[in-house]
Amino acid sequence: MGASVAAPADSPRASGRRPWVLVLLLAFLGVGVFFSPILGTVSVAPDTVLRILLHQVSGGALFSHPCAGASVPASGCAGLIEIVWDARLSEIMLAVVVGAGLGISGGTLQGVFRNPLADPFLLGISSGGTLGAAVVVVFRIGVADQNLLLPLFAFIGAIGTGFVILVAARSRFGSVETLLLTGVALSSFLSAVLSLLLLYSPTGSLQVDFWLLGNLGSLDWTQDGIVFGVVLVAGTLLATYGRELNLLQLGPDVAQSLGVDSRKVRVRLLLLASVTTAAAVAFTGIIGFVGLVSPHVVRRIAGSDYRIVLPGAALVGAGFLLAARDLSLVAFPGTLLPIGIFTSFAGAPFFAYLLFRRRGTSTMGSP
Amino acid sequence: MHLYDLSSSSAPPRRTVPLAWFAVVVIVAAGVSVVGIAASYALRGGSSSGPLTITDDLGRRVTVPLDPARVVVLGPSIMDSVYRLGLRSHVVGVDCYAPALGGLSSDYSADQVALWNLSSSMCVQTGPTFDVEQLIALGPQLVLAATIVSVAAVEQITQTYQIPVVMLQPATLTGVILDDQLLGEIFGVSSASSSLANALQTVLAQAASLQNDLTANGTPFPTLLVTYSADGNGYWTFGPGTFGESLIELASGASISANATLSYPELSGEQVLASDPQFLVYGTGFGINESTYAGAPFWSQLTATQDGRAVGMDSNYFTEPDPTMILVGLPQLMAILHPGSSAQ
Numbered sequence: 223m224g225a226s227v228a229a230p231a232d233s234p235r236a237s238g239r240r241p242w243v244l245v246l247l248l249a250f251l252g253v254g255v256f257f258s259p260i261l262g263t264v265s266v267a268p269d270t271v272l273r274i275l276l277h278q279v280s281g282g283a284l285f286s287h288p289c290a291g292a293s294v295p296a297s298g299c300a301g302l303i304e305i306v307w308d309a310r311l312s313e314i315m316l317a318v319v320v321g322a323g324l325g326i327s328g329g330t331l332q333g334v335f336r337n338p339l340a341d342p343f344l345l346g347i348s349s350g351g352t353l354g355a356a357v358v359v360v361f362r363i364g365v366a367d368q369n370l371l372l373p374l375f376a377f378i379g380a381i382g383t384g385f386v387i388l389v390a391a392r393s394r395f396g397s398v399e400t401l402l403l404t405g406v407a408l409s410s411f412l413s414a415v416l417s418l419l420l421l422y423s424p425t426g427s428l429q430v431d432f433w434l435l436g437n438l439g440s441l442d443w444t445q446d447g448i449v450f451g452v453v454l455v456a457g458t459l460l461a462t463y464g465r466e467l468n469l470l471q472l473g474p475d476v477a478q479s480l481g482v483d484s485r486k487v488r489v490r491l492l493l494l495a496s497v498t499t500a501a502a503v504a505f506t507g508i509i510g511f512v513g514l515v516s517p518h519v520v521r522r523i524a525g526s527d528y529r530i531v532l533p534g535a536a537l538v539g540a541g542f543l544l545a546a547r548d549l550s551l552v553a554f555p556g557t558l559l560p561i562g563i564f565t566s567f568a569g570a571p572f573f574a575y576l577l578f579r580r581r582g583t584s585t586m587g588s589p
Numbered sequence: 590m591h592l593y594d595l596s597s598s599s600a601p602p603r604r605t606v607p608l609a610w611f612a613v614v615v616i617v618a619a620g621v622s623v624v625g626i627a628a629s630y631a632l633r634g635g636s637s638s639g640p641l642t643i644t645d646d647l648g649r650r651v652t653v654p655l656d657p658a659r660v661v662v663l664g665p666s667i668m669d670s671v672y673r674l675g676l677r678s679h680v681v682g683v684d685c686y687a688p689a690l691g692g693l694s695s696d697y698s699a700d701q702v703a704l705w706n707l708s709s710s711m712c713v714q715t716g717p718t719f720d721v722e723q724l725i726a727l728g729p730q731l732v733l734a735a736t737i738v739s740v741a742a743v744e745q746i747t748q749t750y751q752i753p754v755v756m757l758q759p760a761t762l763t764g765v766i767l768d769d770q771l772l773g774e775i776f777g778v779s780s781a782s783s784s785l786a787n788a789l790q791t792v793l794a795q796a797a798s799l800q801n802d803l804t805a806n807g808t809p810f811p812t813l814l815v816t817y818s819a820d821g822n823g824y825w826t827f828g829p830g831t832f833g834e835s836l837i838e839l840a841s842g843a844s845i846s847a848n849a850t851l852s853y854p855e856l857s858g859e860q861v862l863a864s865d866p867q868f869l870v871y872g873t874g875f876g877i878n879e880s881t882y883a884g885a886p887f888w889s890q891l892t893a894t895q896d897g898r899a900v901g902m903d904s905n906y907f908t909e910p911d912p913t914m915i916l917v918g919l920p921q922l923m924a925i926l927h928p929g930s931s932a933q
Contacts (some may be wrong), residue, residue, distance in 0.1 A: 232629040263714070264722040294683065296659070297728030305722050309748055369744035421851055429739050437718055439742070442749040555691040 247537035286327025325539020333467035341514035342499035347404030349412035351503035354379020384496025433507035436562020452501035464529030511569025657730035664735025669911035817872035819885035833907035858886025869893035872904030
């Protein structure tokens with residue numbers, strides 16, 4: 223006899239518009255990526271930006287003189303191309319990739335923990351990454367190669383923290399509550415170690431602040447490529463677990479009875495979410511609220527089916543981080559703010575709005 | 590209510606991918622990282638060209654153009670050296686904090702802005718986030734940077750934009766002299782750098798002479814506290830390994846924080862009162878003056894305060910490793926601690 227099991231409750235309206243939601247989100251993101259290079263700290267006319275982009279994309283075939291008639295800085299047209307193509311576009315692509323990674327990780331963790339407040343940073347993964355970066359700075363490891371060692375150690379710190387959580391998840395005490403509390407305790411412990419380290423090296427705190435505040439700058443295309451590769455592989459694998467996450471919302475026992483090895487699935491998802499988050503944290507530092515807010519936005523507009531929530535959260539996360547970058551440049555012209563400040567600044571009230579807009583209705587759906 | 594009809598899949602949802610693919614994920618991630626790092630190293634090999642290759646304070650080998658006409662200076666201490674070597678006309682950009690949050694005045698005092706003829710159009714934002722766009726727009730041939738700029742940003746400038754960056758962050762006061770000589774070599778002003786080096790060494794020799802005299806006479810060094818900030822809990826000061834502590838030692842002073850375990854410790858009011866130093870030097874500048882310290886614990890009970898031996902000095906003299914620290918800061922501190930000494 224077949225079994226019909228209640229899944230996360232969605233309105234018929236929400237379930238009907240699902241396929242379109244992803245298409246629309248992708249379209250919005252595309253528009254954002256197209257127009258974002260117009261914004262930066264150095265004033266460049268929009269038509270010049272467009273000409274430079276087309277010139278670069280076409281390998282120089284289009285607009286052979288992309289700066290013709292434009293007001294060029296002291297560095298000339300070559301400098302202008304570097305500003306638009308290398309500085310802005312690499313930053314924009316990083317925002318998209320990191321936002322997507324944090325979004326899909328957030329959606330995964332909220333599903334694994336069946337907790338609307340779970341996000342990639344709740345488990346201490348970011349604290350581990352920051353501690354890894356701080357070790358390089360404080361102990362002056364490979365001073366001349368810190369641009370390589372910092373993200374490497376940050377990645378190791380983040381992934382190491384993720385493994386501690388995984389060990390807890392695999393143990394017989396690895397209930398959802400235990401995992402959450404382990405993460406919170408680990409996060410506090412790592413933050414304390416970090417504070418102690420910085421006490422002994424106040425001069426290192428400048429570079430560690432870089433991690434704590436979140437940052438999209440100071441990367442090049444190679445580093446963009448590294449983050450992209452990791453997030454693409456781990457994120458794609460995560461997106462294939464929508465069905466299992468739907469069943470996990472019914473509770474581990476029910477999921478188990480329906481053939482889902484909840485402990486094994488949980489471990490796999492935690493590992494993938496840790497890898498994704500670690501890759502983002504390693505290069506950009508802590509960027510708050512993206513992983514927390516993005517899945518909720520998708521649930522609001524497309525329901526609670528994790529087959530939609532996961533890719534949707536990736537798209538919303540990418541768009542959110544890109545919008546944060548753009549809005550910060552509009553709000554503070556000529557100033558580059560650490561992006562983590564702005565995502566928290568914009569994300570907190572938005573999150574509160576989402577939560578209180580429909581008071582009493584869970585944004586997680588009803589299992 | 591939306592339902593998942595599982596009747597068509599009464600068998601449990603199975604995932605046939607073995608656990609081994611987790612290892613694959615990690616290996617792929619590590620592989621991508623290694624390729625990226627290797628690519629970064631490969632790119633490094635093709636960095637800027639120029640006739641002079643030097644080793645900077647971080648041990649980086651940098652090829653720089655000789656006597657570059659357009660230079661961006663990221664660090665007030667380097668700007669001090671550049672100015673004293675007569676190279677101000679080469680400078681097209683300087684560090685500043687976020688324009689919307691303070692701008693030029695956050696990194697440079699009003700006196701420095703006026704003396705060095707700096708303007709906001711020269712700003713390259715180095716904090717809280719480094720802004721590479723502003724740097725590129727200035728079209729520099731060379732960047733001289735202190736560690737207020739992250740190494741990641743430095744490598745980005747060097748590798749992606751092919752602009753040579755020389756990191757100048759001396760670890761000792763002798764390093765200040767060496768850095769000035771390095772600048773003299775890069776800009777072809779060896780005679781100016783020799784003159785500056787001589788002036789610096791003369792002051793250091795005077796300080797050493799004073800120290801020898803005091804030691805020979807058996808005169809104990811006066812105790813002092815140098816504080817650059819204070820709050821309701823106590824006094825922030827300089828511990829071992831800092832330039833502030835080096836300056837105090839050179840000026841033949843006995844810092845009450847010499848045995849601190851931290852580099853920049855905060856001494857509690859009790860500790861300061863118990864030590865009751867003969868002199869109290871408080872840092873000024875950037876909006877901080879004597880009134881800032883009035884609320885510090887036991888301020889008015891300290892002997893130094895009561896006897897008029899609490900004196901203000903520009904905080905930069907203790908924190909910025911530059912020629913001014915030696916040429917102005919050191920003699921000023923010696924004059925406070927040893928009034929009438931012939932060595933000043």
